[in-house]
Amino acid sequence: MTHLSVVGCGNMGGALLQGLAESGDHTLVGCDIDADARASVADYCETTDDLAVAAEADYVVLAVKPDSVGDLLPALDLDAEQTLISIAAGVSIDYLADLTDAQIVRLMPNLNAETRNMAAAVTGAVDDTVRALLNEVGEYAEIQESEMDIATALNGSGPAFVFYLIGAMADAGVDSGLEAEQAETLAAQTFKGAAETVLQSEQSIDELIDAVCSEGGTTIEGMELLWDSDVEEDVGAAVHAAEDRSREMAAEFADE
Ligand SMILES: NC(=O)C1=CN([C@@H]2O[C@H](COP(=O)(O)OP(=O)(O)OC[C@H]3O[C@@H](n4cnc5c(N)ncnc54)[C@H](O)[C@@H]3O)[C@@H](O)[C@H]2O)C=CC1
Ligand SMILES: O=C(O)[C@@H]1CCC=N1
Structure with missing residues (x-):
């Protein structure tokens, strides 16, 4: 059982609280200055607008916007026995270390924490408690801090790119007459199942594509269009x- 607080109960802080509340018997505190944000997580944790209450936890997740970190972290006044888990994009451990005495973990989570399907990248003072917490809400990779920018893009921003692709597939279903809700369910479940297959299968992505393409069948028609298009380059360019x-x-934070 871990005593953990989340400072900033917006989209990402709220998702983490929801996932952790459903996964284990922790003492969870959600701290936010906004009453609506507090209300949105009230089913998952004790809520407060008092930073001092959040600062009592052994593990403190800083889930505010990057430009709020500089003011907020000194106010938390954490000590060396505590662990700060910062999820702020672009904010380095060096920058954080100037503002706190706590052990510092830099985490790039994603919104899928709320369904306990998060993909996370983590670096810094990662201990077994942090590993256990991350395991409860999904899969994680321990990376070098120099790899944080690509992790931020791939798994942090990644859900938005995938939502976009699900939407594009669903729209095609609607164009051809499916009801919007049916099309969204079929597209989303197809992504979910395909992702699970990739995670569990020993086959490569190309082998799996091949397994769906029956000779002279339907899939190859769509795949040939994709292979001839710029979609692969465009997806890479988005990342x-x-x-x-x-x-x-x-770089902006390093200059401060
Ligand atoms: N949204 C996402 O999918 C992801 C976000 N992140 C990182 O998470 C952080 C938060 O992002 P979002 O959740 O999207 O933002 P958000 O705007 O939804 O949530 C931020 C919350 O912080 C609260 N807040 C601001 N000042 C505060 C203070 N002094 N004390 C307590 N609470 C305060 C706000 O009221 C708000 O509820 C950012 O640093 C972002 O880089 C990281 C990975 C994914
Ligand atoms: O868009 C952002 O800046 C944050 C970080 C990764 C996902 N959302």
Whole structure:
């Protein structure tokens, strides 16, 4: 059982609280200055607007916008026995270390924490408690901090790219007459199942594509269109645009 607080109960802080509340018997505190944000997590944790209450936890997740970190972290006044888990994009461990005495973990989570299907990248003072917490809400990779910009793009921003692709598939279903709700369910479940297959299968992505393409059948018609298009480059470019922005944000913080 871990005593953990989350400062900032917005989209990402709220998702983490929801996932952790459903996964284990923890003492969870959600701290936010906004009453609506507190109300949104009240089913999952004790809520407060008092930073001092959040600062009593052994593990404190900082889930505010990157530009709020500089003011908020000194106010938390954490000590060396505590662990700060920062999820702020572009904010380096060096920057954080100037503002706190706590052990520092830098985590790039994603929104899928709320269904305990998070993909996370983590670095810094990762201990077994942090590993156990991350295991409860999904899968994680321990990476070097220098890899944080690409992780931010791939698994942090990644859900948005996947939501977009699910939407595009669902729209095609609607164009051809399916009801919107049916099309969304069929598209989303197809992504979910395909992702699970990739995770569990020993086959490569190309072998799996091949397994769906019956000779002279339907799939190959769509795949040939995709292979002849710029979709692969465009998806890669979207990931790299997010990576570039993460690097740019990190440079802005380094200059402060
Ligand atoms: N949204 C996402 O999918 C992901 C976000 N992140 C990171 O998570 C952090 C938060 O992002 P979001 O949840 O999207 O933002 P958000 O705007 O939804 O939530 C931020 C919350 O912080 C609260 N807040 C602001 N000042 C505060 C203070 N002094 N004390 C207590 N609470 C305060 C706000 O009221 C708000 O509820 C960012 O640093 C972002 O880089 C990381 C990975 C994924
Ligand atoms: O868009 C952002 O800056 C944050 C970080 C990764 C996902 N959302």
